[in-house]
Amino acid sequence: DGGITQSPKYLFRKEGQNVTLSCEQNLNHDAMYWYRQDPGQGLRLIYYSQIVNDFQKGDIAEGYSVSREKKESFPLTVTSAQKNPTAFYLCASRGGPGETQYFGPGTRLLVL
Amino acid sequence: GNSVTQMEGPVTLSEEAFLTINCTYTATGYPSLFWYVQYPGEGLQLLLKATKADDKGSNKGFEATYRKETTSFHLEKGSVQVSDSAVYFCALSDPGGTSYGKLTFGQGTILTVHP
Numbered sequence: 001d002g003g004i005t006q007s008p009k010y011l012f013r014k015e016g017q018n019v020t021l022s023c024e025q026n027l028n029h030d031a032m033y034w035y036r037q038d039p040g041q042g043l044r045l046i047y048y049s050q051i052v053n054d055f056q057k058g059d060i061a062e063g064y065s066v067s068r069e070k071k072e073s074f075p076l077t078v079t080s081a082q083k084n085p086t087a088f089y090l091c092a093s094r095g096g097p098g099e100t101q102y103f104g105p106g107t108r109l110l111v112l
Numbered sequence: 113g114n115s116v117t118q119m120e121g122p123v124t125l126s127e128e129a130f131l132t133i134n135c136t137y138t139a140t141g142y143p144s145l146f147w148y149v150q151y152p153g154e155g156l157q158l159l160l161k162a163t164k165a166d167d168k169g170s171n172k173g174f175e176a177t178y179r180k181e182t183t184s185f186h187l188e189k190g191s192v193q194v195s196d197s198a199v200y201f202c203a204l205s206d207p208g209g210t211s212y213g214k215l216t217f218g219q220g221t222i223l224t225v226h227p
Contacts, residue, residue, distance in 0.1 A: 090156065
């Protein structure tokens with residue numbers, strides 16, 4: 001089945017710790033995105049990547065980092081510099097200009 | 113910049129009632145418009161979309177028409193079911209310029225349908 005997978009479903013972070021969220025797609029999509037969702041708010045864009053080895057900051061990139069070494073994979077690292085990391089993180093991908101973004105099932109990050 | 117405003121929720125309806133969720137937008141150029149649905153604990157699923165003025169998107173009994181003159185994309189369904197209970201997001205995508213297909217979302221509207 002084609003789709004987007006995110007792991008883990010739940011992730012716990014200790015103070016001062018970096019954690020990495022996984023996002024994999026087998027849709028052969030060029031573009032991938034990371035969004036953050038907070039209760040009662042819409043989604044906000046953290047980072048996006050149009051092609052392998054290239055990525056751009058979104059609206060709320062501070063405290064986050066990404067890499068795009070393979071077309072299928074776009075991992076997000078939440079660093080210790082992100083002071084309020086508790087949120088639901090959603091990964092998405094898109095085939096091309098004008099096409100629809102498809103979303104993964106999400107990872108919920110909680111702080112211990 | 114681009115923005116999307118949705119009607120405030122939550123919205124509570126009885127089964128078989130008529131649903132309207134208002135969505136208005138501000139954008140440069142000619143955006144594509146979307147409605148996504150999110151069930152508890154899950155990611156977003158595309159519900160419907162429209163890519164140009166006067167287009168009507170439809171799916172699973174839901175409809176929305178792209179109204180450029182009123183910058184609106186209101187979601188409607190004639191008869192809701194309990195299974196429609198979810199959070200609904202209106203979004204726009206500006207395919208041009210340097211936005212690279214970034215989606216701008218409204219804040220979401222929680223819909224609860226009672227039997």
